[in-house]
Amino acid sequence: MAQQTIQHTLWVINASARAMIFKSLDVVMSRLNNLFLANCVGDVNANFVIGAATSALAMPPITPAQYDAVVFLVGDVGRSLGPKIGQQVRPTTVSNRLVLGSTFMAGSVAGLAEVYWDRCINNEEAAGAIFHEAAHLKSGLADAMHTWKSAVPHGGPGLKVLSATGGKFPTPSWDDFEFYSNAITKQITVRANIP
């Protein structure tokens, strides 16, 4: 059977992030596109080829396609969108400022991924945090994602941005890209609006 060529857009919706002098959403989006998603195109497995992967900063409502994802930027953890969908931020996330985002899985209903803009110290951390939460959302894996190992014959230096301490890594690894490319092939329900 021939491989199916699919496309992926990572939508980024600014829910309540405020402008900060040391961060620029334009730079964050450029980094997401050129460093992260541009490296997620190509063959995934016998069934799929990622023909294009890009990110887009958008105002809701968005019009997501079959293999897309959305991450919400919120100003701080106190403005988490979790409670809006009946879920709470983990206490360890509230207290630990090294945790840059949360992803709420919701079974068959649409999950929700969010990044805490105030906790991202610069554009590099913000881009990495968006990629990290999008990977949780698309893969459907919670903490299990952090310890994922690339199968032979691949296998790079291990996960960096997608590891539990992703915020420590300014640049991603090839294993991060491999995990994300695989996750793109999963279809999820994408929220078109801020809840």
Ligand SMILES: [Zn+2]
């Ligand atoms: Zn994580």
